[in-house]
Amino acid sequence: MRAGLSTIEQTLTAEASGVLGQSIAEARRRNHGQTTPLHVAAALLSSASGYLRQACIQSHQNSSHPLQCRALELCFSVALERLPTAQNPTSEPPVSNALMAALKRAQAHQRRGCPEQQQQPLLAVKVELDQLIISILDDPSVSRVMREASFSSPAVKAAIEHSVNTSASAAPRLFANPPLMNRNVYLNPRLPLGDEVTKVVGIMRRAVKRNPILVGDSEPEAVVRELLRKIESKEFESEGIFKNVSVISMEKGISMDELGGVIESRIRNGGVVLDLVISNGWQRWGSWLQDLGVSFG
Incomplete structure (x- = not known):
């Protein structure tokens, strides 16, 4: 295993190799029998570079929310929890077949993308972090988790590929202006x-x-x-269910006096669903509703 891992690490740049090392360490911590693409994806999300996280945000910029990446992290954590633990865990959980396939895809993509590297020996081709991410996103198990968190692997890949195609001088502005089509592939x-x-x-x-x-x-x-x-x-x-429930839309300009009367009458006989517009006025409505005895669960 050590020899095999050493060979794999020779095909990665230092940054990509560091992510693989974090993935193996996480698999070991969880007593998993293998290191999978899910471990690598989780490591990429927590990576200091923030490369995958930024690509996820820019893949659907028009509908981004601060909690979306957090939800994605939680989904990957749940997916890792579902993996079986090893009866006899090793110090270095071996690379799974799926992860090995992803690494080979990354190497092939890296080789095709750099004409000057096509004549070099296979081990001399170093896989960059962006190619590693793209190959990991192609894995079915990773794509499934991405969908669960309302992200699209093709859209994230498009954002990464767009940044790769920009000039090196634009590197500090990665994902600054992704094409409109990349933002709309989302959902x-x-x-x-x-x-x-x-x-x-x-x-x-x-x-x-x-x-x-x-x-x-x-x-x-x-x-x-x-x-x-x-x-x-x-x-x-x-x-x-919801037999005696009334829906009150706050967008219709209902006054506080009218709202108070409706809430008091409906709470006794059924329930109320408030269609609130989240804005700066929410604190005023929320404080007033709590004074009426309305709780928020």
């Missing part, structure tokens, strides 16, 4: 919302609120609108 906002709405309803029906982070494939605003539409159209009544 189709018209994807079916049924699963996401079902998850939200399940959370709302819990007796104990734990303030969960809901991760899905659709934009949060689209999920909220679909949920409110279903409540207003009484689509949940057949399931015996």
Whole structure:
């Protein structure tokens, strides 16, 4: 194993080799039998270079949110937790077949991308960090986790490839102006919302609120609108839920006096779903609603 790992490390630049070392260390810490592309992806997200994280943000700049990368980290952490532990863990968990395939893809891409390297011996071709990331994103297990956190591997790859094609003098401005097509590859906002709405309803029906982070494939605003539409159209009544719930939209300019009367009457007989616009005025509404006894779970 040591000899095999040494050979692999010879094909990587120092930065890419460092990421591989972190991945092996994480697999060892978790007592995993192998080092997989999931370990490498998680290491890339936490890398000091921030290369993958920045590419993820720029892949859908028009809908980015500070918590999206955090959600992606959590999804990879959950995926790693699901991997089986080894009965007899080794000090250096061997590279899995999937990771070996990704490393070979990276080397082939690196060789094709540099004509001057095509005549060099195979071990002389050093895989740069960007090519390692692109090859890892091609792995099915990594792509699946990316989708769970509402990221698209092709869109992230497009952002990276765009930065690679820019001149070396523009390096400090990596991803500064990704092409519009790269930002729009992200997600189709018209994807079916049924699963996401079902998850939200399940959370709302819990007796104990734990303030969960809901991760899905659709934009949060689209999920909220679909949920409110279903409540207003009484689509949940057949399931015996939300029978006496009213939806109050704060966008309609309702006064505080009117809102107070509606909330007090509905809380006694059913429930209220407030369609709040998150803005600077939220603190004023939130403080006032708490004075009425409305809690936020």
